[in-house]
Amino acid sequence: MRRxxxxxxxxxxxxxxxxxxxxxxxxxxxxxxxxxxxxxTDPRFGALKVKYARVMVPYDAMHDxxxxxxxxxxxxxxxxAGVKPLVTxxxxxxxxxxxxxxxxxxKSLKDVRKRYPFVKxxxxxxxxxxxxxxxxxxxxxxAMRKACPTCTILGADLIDRDNVGTWARRxxxxxxxxxxxxxxxxxxxxxxxxxxxxxxxxxxxKGAVWFTETGGVVSRNNGSAVKFPTGPxxxxxxxxxxxxxxxxxxxxxxxxxxxxxxxxxxxxxxxRTWDSGLIGPDDQARPALAVLQGVLKVKAG
Numbered sequence: 374m375r376r377x378x379x380x381x382x383x384x385x386x387x388x389x390x391x392x393x394x395x396x397x398x399x400x401x402x403x404x405x406x407x408x409x410x411x412x413x414t415d416p417r418f419g420a421l422k423v424k425y426a427r428v429m430v431p432y433d434a435m436h437d438x439x440x441x442x443x444x445x446x447x448x449x450x451x452x453x454a455g456v457k458p459l460v461t462x463x464x465x466x467x468x469x470x471x472x473x474x475x476x477x478x479x480k481s482l483k484d485v486r487k488r489y490p491f492v493k494x495x496x497x498x499x500x501x502x503x504x505x506x507x508x509x510x511x512x513x514x515x516a517m518r519k520a521c522p523t524c525t526i527l528g529a530d531l532i533d534r535d536n537v538g539t540w541a542r543r544x545x546x547x548x549x550x551x552x553x554x555x556x557x558x559x560x561x562x563x564x565x566x567x568x569x570x571x572x573x574x575x576x577x578x579k580g581a582v583w584f585t586e587t588g589g590v591v592s593r594n595n596g597s598a599v600k601f602p603t604g605p606x607x608x609x610x611x612x613x614x615x616x617x618x619x620x621x622x623x624x625x626x627x628x629x630x631x632x633x634x635x636x637x638x639x640x641x642x643x644x645r646t647w648d649s650g651l652i653g654p655d656d657q658a659r660p661a662l663a664v665l666q667g668v669l670k671v672k673a674g
Contacts, residue, residue: 400620400624401616401620401626401627401628401629402424402425402627403424403425403628403629403631403665403668403669404425404426404427404631405418405423405425405426405631405632405651406426406427406585406630406633407428407632407633407635408428408429409635409637410446410449410451412426412450413426413450413453413456417652418454418634420671421665421666421669421671422669424456425628425630426451426458426459426630427458427459427460427461427585427586428444428447428451428458428460428461429461429463429499430444430461430462430463431462431463431464431465431466432462432464432477432478433473433477435484435488437466441488444489445488448492452491457494458491458492459495459496459527459583459585460492461496461527461556462478462496462498463498463499472505472509475512475516478516478517479516479517482495482517482521482524483520483521486521486524493523494524494527495524495525495526495527496527496585497510497513497514497517497527497528497529498510498529498530501530501531501540502529502532502537502540503532505529507541507543507544507547508543508544508547510529510544511528511545511547511548512547514526514529514548515548525553525554526552527554527555527556527585528544528548528551528552528555528556528580529544529555529556530556530585530586531555531557531574532558532559532560532561533558533560533561533562533570533571533574534570534599537570537574538574538576538577538578539577541574542577551578552580553581554581554582554583555581555582556583557582557583557584557585557587558584558585558586558632559584559587559615559619560586560587560590560649561601562619563588563611563612563615563619564589564590564601564602564607565601566610566611566614566618568619571619575622575625580625581625582623582625582627583626583627583629583630584615584619584620584626584628585630586630586632587629587631587632588608588631589607589608589611589649589661590611590648591604591659592647592648593647593648594645594646595646595647605659605660605661608649608659608660609660609663611661612664615629616629631651631661631665632649633650634651634652635650635651635652635653636650658673
């Protein structure tokens, strides 16, 4: 009898632990960040039933025929898949070091909204704390909010480097108010299995936080001085850490966008400076996809 009671107790504890994991997983909405539209027609993407996707767009893309055609395809794919887009603006491909004016950023938002009226979520700039002054980005954010008062405008997509907290505080001071949502790329935390960079942003400012790019890295050759492990097995471990540790830091963490879906079929290592794809160049799923399928309780396939 005592042995039966012990077994039952262990079963109850196991079920309780699983229930806790399910509750933790349900705290955030899941999305995929990738500029390639082919993910929307991949059955493995459809099986995840992901409702959010992020795309990075040069701020002047609506004035470039090639970029406009690419974005038309991406937006059509998102709409057909029932996915809600988040547009993050980034530098021009033609004037890479140019800082647009606040008026130009407001017009960029209006141009995107005119062409794709279903898009209502934007981020001012990609990884702005690398080379943009917070005062400049605050002016962009203010102008974009006025251009679309009903849109959600993220303060910026920031990266989890040492200055993330001080940069965000300077932004708030310059803007005179705190954005309702911040974007964060916490690759360093995820891949070093630490939480310090994410904690810096959470501790520095108020507002919700979306991990607008995160996940495990398979390989990279981007010249960064920050070193961390890479490889398919490591990427799966880092992706799991995002949900088991980083998401758990605060209820203010509301969304997670995993970057990215695939590397492109046939892509060679020498052609890629960054690879964190859930699908490899052989079109085969990597271990990190199984982690995501587990979080979403989706059958592998």
